[in-house]
Amino acid sequence: MARDVMSVRLWLPLVRVLGVAADLPERLVVRVASTVGHPKCPHCSAPSGRVHDRRDNKVRDLEVSGRPVTLVWERRRMVCEPCGRRFCEDHPAFEGRLTARLARRVVADARAMTVNAAARRHRLGWDLVNSLVVAWAGLVADRRRRRRCRLLLVEETSIRKRHRYVTVLVNGDTGEVLAMVPHRSQAALTAFLAAQGHRWCRGVKVVVSDGSAAYKAAISAKLGHARHVLDRFHVIRWFQSGLTAVRRDVQRRPEGSKPRFDPDVFRARFLLMRRPDTLDAAERERLDAVFAAHPRLKAAWDALGELHGLYLAKNRKGALEALDRFADIYGTGQIPEFSDVVDTFLAWHEQILGWHQAGQPSNGPIEGTNNLLQVLRRKAHGSANYTNLEARGILTT
C-alpha cells in the first residue's frame, strides 16, 4: 500500500498526499492537496494566501499496478486580498477531471488505436476522450501551421462518401496534415491562406494541387509567387482517359453480335493502363497480340506511353521531347479521342511541366494521408464529423 501511494506522490510534482481514502484490490483513492503556498489570482495576478474554503475534486489518474486510481484533490477557493475576488486554484498536474499525465497517455493511446478503444482501456467516456483528442490536435495543428512550409499539398477528400468535401492541407516535406477545411471551393482555400498570413504564404515555394479551377484561382490569388504544380496522379488519370475512350470504341462490336464487346480487348483493360516500363515479357506479349488485331489501340497506347514519359523524363527538356513524340502520334489523326486530353494539357501545361522545375515533388504524402483518411472514415462508420476527422488526421500524421 505504502508503495502505491508513494508512487502517486513521486509522480505528481507540487502535490502532497494527505491520506488514503480507499485501498481496495479494485481501486485506490488518495486524498491530495497542492503544495503551492500562494496561488496567483487570475483576475489581478497577485499571489494570495487566504483560503476561503476547500472542495473535493475527483481526478482520475494513471492506474497503479493495474488498479484504477482516483485522486481526491482538496481544491482551495482563495480570496484575493488586493482585488477582493474569490477564485479556485489551478494546478499544473490536473486538467479538468484527469491528471495531465493521464490525459497525455489517453491521447497517445487514441493515436495508436481508436478513440473508442482508448476510452475502453482507460474506462473513460467516449466524449471525454474525444474532447481530449480534439483539444490536443488543435494545439499540434497550431504549432504546425506556425512553422514555415516550403511545399504545400492541397487535395480534396470526401466525408460521408461523396456528400461533403473537405480540403486537406499537408506540409509536403514532413507529410503532416496542417488543416482540413470544409468544402473544396476557392473561398475555402482562400480563407485558409488568408488566415495563415502573408509571411507564411511567402514561405511557400511550391504548391501541388489537383486540376480544380477553384484551387487554381485561390492559389494564383494568394500564392502567385509560388510554383503551382499539378498532382501527378491526377494528370496521369486525365491522360488515361484518352486511351480508355479509344479502347471502348475498339472493343465495340456490331449491333446484335455476342458478346457485345471483344473479350480480348476488354480483358486487357487494366494491363493497358500500366506504365510500359513496368510490364514483364508475358504481359507485353499479351498486349502485342491485342495490338496486332487493333492498330488504333496500339497508337493510343504508344501515345499514353509518351505522356507517361513527361514524368519519366529527367528534366523539362526530356519532357518536351516526350511531348513531341506524343504530338507526332496524335498528328496522324488515328486517335481523335485524345482531343480532350490535348485541350486539358494546353490549359494546364505550365502546371504539368512545372513539375520538373519544382524539383519533381512527390505527392506520396498527400496520397498516403488520403488513404489514411479513408481508413479513419471507415472506422468511424462513415459518419465522421468534420472536427473529429481533422483531429484524427492531425493525430495520425
Ligand SMILES: [Zn+2]
Ligand atoms: Zn486579485
